[in-house]
Amino acid sequence: MKTAIVVLNWNGQALLAQFLPTLVACTPKDLAEIHVVDNGSTDQSIDWMQANYPEVKLICLTENNGFAGGYNQGLKQVEADLYCLLNSDVAVSSDWLVPVLTHFKNHPETAIAQPKILDYLNPHLFEYAGGAGGFIDALGFPYCRGRIFQTIEQDRGQYNDDCHVFWATGACFFIRSSVYHQLGGFDEFYFAHQEEVDLCWRAQKHGYRVMALGGTQVYHLGGSTLSNMNPKKTFLNFRNSLYSLVKNHKPARALLSVLIRLPLDGIAGLLFLFQGKPAHTQAVFWAHMSFYRHLPSICAKRKFSGSYVLNFSQLSIVFSYFIRGKKIFSELRKD
Numbered sequence: 001m002k003t004a005i006v007v008l009n010w011n012g013q014a015l016l017a018q019f020l021p022t023l024v025a026c027t028p029k030d031l032a033e034i035h036v037v038d039n040g041s042t043d044q045s046i047d048w049m050q051a052n053y054p055e056v057k058l059i060c061l062t063e064n065n066g067f068a069g070g071y072n073q074g075l076k077q078v079e080a081d082l083y084c085l086l087n088s089d090v091a092v093s094s095d096w097l098v099p100v101l102t103h104f105k106n107h108p109e110t111a112i113a114q115p116k117i118l119d120y121l122n123p124h125l126f127e128y129a130g131g132a133g134g135f136i137d138a139l140g141f142p143y144c145r146g147r148i149f150q151t152i153e154q155d156r157g158q159y160n161d162d163c164h165v166f167w168a169t170g171a172c173f174f175i176r177s178s179v180y181h182q183l184g185g186f187d188e189f190y191f192a193h194q195e196e197v198d199l200c201w202r203a204q205k206h207g208y209r210v211m212a213l214g215g216t217q218v219y220h221l222g223g224s225t226l227s228n229m230n231p232k233k234t235f236l237n238f239r240n241s242l243y244s245l246v247k248n249h250k251p252a253r254a255l256l257s258v259l260i261r262l263p264l265d266g267i268a269g270l271l272f273l274f275q276g277k278p279a280h281t282q283a284v285f286w287a288h289m290s291f292y293r294h295l296p297s298i299c300a301k302r303k304f305s306g307s308y309v310l311n312f313s314q315l316s317i318v319f320s321y322f323i324r325g326k327k328i329f330s331e332l333r334k335d
Contacts, residue, residue: 001081001082001101001104001105002033002079002080002081002082003031003032003033003080003081003082003083003084003097003101004032004033004034004035004078004079004080004082004083004084005023005027005032005033005034005035005084005086006035006036006037006071006074006075006078006083006084006085006086007020007023007034007035007036007037007086007087007088008036008037008039008067008070008071008074008085008087008088009036009037009038009039009041009045009088010038010039010040010041010064010070011041011042011043011045012041012043012045012088012089013041013043013044013045013048015088015089015221016036016045016048016049016088017048017052018089019088019089019090019091019221020036020053020056020088022091022092022093023086023090023091023092024053024055024056026092026093026094026095026096027092027097031097031098031101032084032097033057033080034056034057035056035057035058035059035074035078036049036053036056036057036058036059037059037061037070037071037073037074037075038058038059038060038061039061039063039064039065039066039070039074040061040062040063040064040065046058046060057078059074059077059078061073061074065188066188066190066191066192067170067186067190067191067192067193067195068185068186068187068188068189068190068191068192068195069186069188069191071085071185071186072185072186072188075177075180075185078177080177081176081177081178082101082104082174082175082176082177083173083174083175083176083177083180084097084100084172084173084174085170085172085173085174085175086171086172086173086218087170087171087172087220087222089120089220089221089222090120090171090172090218090219090220090221091120091218091219091220091221092218092219093217093218093219095216096115096216096217096218097216098216099115099213099215099216100113100115100174100213100216103162103211103213104174104176107209107211109208109209110208110209110210110211111175111176111179111203111208111209111210112168112173112174112175112176112179112199112200112203112208112209112210112211113168113174113210113211113212113213114130114133114168114169114171114172114173114174114211114212114213115172115212115213115216115217115218116131116132116146116155116159116160116212116213116214116216116217116218117129117130117131117132117169117171117172117217117218117219117220118155118217118218118219118220119152119219119220119222120219120220120221120222121221123155123219124154124155125152125153125154125155126144126145126146126147126152126153126154126155127147127171127219127220127222128147128152128222129169129170129171129220129222130144130168130169130170130171130172130220131144131145131146131147131152131153131159131169132144132145132146132159132163132212132214133145133159133163133165133167133168133211133212134165134166134167134168134169134197134200134212135165135166135167135314136166136167136197136241136244136317137314137315137316137317137318138253138257138314138315138316139245139257139260139261139264139315139316139318140241140242140244140245140257140261141241141316141317141318142167142194142197142241143314143317143329144169144329145159145163145165145212145329146159146329148317148321148326148327148328148329149317149321151321151327151328153328153329155217158330159212159214160214160215161214162211162212162213162214162215163211163212163214164209164210164211165210165211165212166197166200166201166204166210167196167197167200167201167210168196168200168210168211168212169196170195170196171218171220171222172218172220173196175199179203179208182206183199183202183203183206185199186198186199187199187243187247187301189243189294189297189298190236190240190243191236192236193233193236193237193240194236194237194240194241194243194244195240197240197241197244198240198243198244198247198248201244201247201248202247202248205248231279231280231282231283232283234272234280234283234284234287235283235284235286235287235290236287237287238265238268238283238284238287238288239287239288239290239291242258242261242287242288242291243291243294243298245257245258245261246258246295246298246299246302247298247301247302262288264318265284265287265288266284268284269281269284269285272284314332317332320332
């Protein structure tokens with residue numbers, strides 16, 4: 001199985017210098033090729049790559065296309081059976097690839113997978129962005145094994161199994177190239193944040209399986225939490241989760257979910273205001289305005305949907321977490 005590790009870079013020379021050496025050292029050439037897709041950087045990333053790692057395949061794009069567009073454009077130039085989309089701030093360890101490649105070889109029904117994602121600065125903790133595999137509730141709110149809202153678990157081996165999940169994190173995202181191109185890749189309308197949730201949702205509606213593989217892990221610098229998100233990230237997260245609901249739910253279910261989201265997102269905006277973060281309150285408002293403005297074009301994309309038969313493990317993770325006090329994944333009611 002020809003495998004390509006593809007790192008998307010935008011003005012990340014410092015991150016490349018910190019993390020690329022380990023990636024090269026821990027990725028045998030007989031297992032995978034490493035590619036760096038430069039997303040229109042204006043720093044010295046390209047010069048640094050050419051001077052220090054001429055053996056790494058470099059793909060240069062002319063502008064910043066975001067996470068979704070950058071990968072869509074870059075992967076057109078990468079020939080492989082399996083892609084690993086790897087954030088530039090992820091550290092890998094020896095033999096990190098072998099369990100993943102073995103799984104894909106032995107399980108043809110698996111189209112997408114992720115390893116455990118641990119915190120680079122606190123390796124005993126799961127990392128916020130991906131944990132040990134992601135889920136969403138019926139209202140489009142994402143959560144992970146190992147992380148629900150602000151509660152982050154220690155890695156005690158509780159998620160060392162291979163588990164069928166709803167979405168895999170874009171921090172370390174394995175996908176069969178045939179599936180990626182069949183589905184048209186990431187939806188560039190998202191620009192960044194939750195495009196991997198949408199892609200996983202669409203893949204499952206076409207009968208493919210998404211897995212979290214507990215036999216291997218990587219370490220993500222990340223540091224992204226709801227408490228320190230910038231307003232742009234707040235805007236994208238709220239808006240894009242609404243996009244996914246309309247694109248991927250049945251029409252009646254989508255309408256109901258959006259109507260329920262209105263007061264919930266309003267409450268979130270008020271909480272941001274009470275926390276002294278008015279810019280985030282504005283971001284929630286503008287997320288909804290952008291969503292309504294683009295609603296016709298979002299609805300038009302529903303023609304790419306397959307089967308609607310999907311199950312959600314929670315009706316409302318917000319209710320379970322904030323009202324019922326279920327703070328960790330093992331406490332959640334399994335529907």
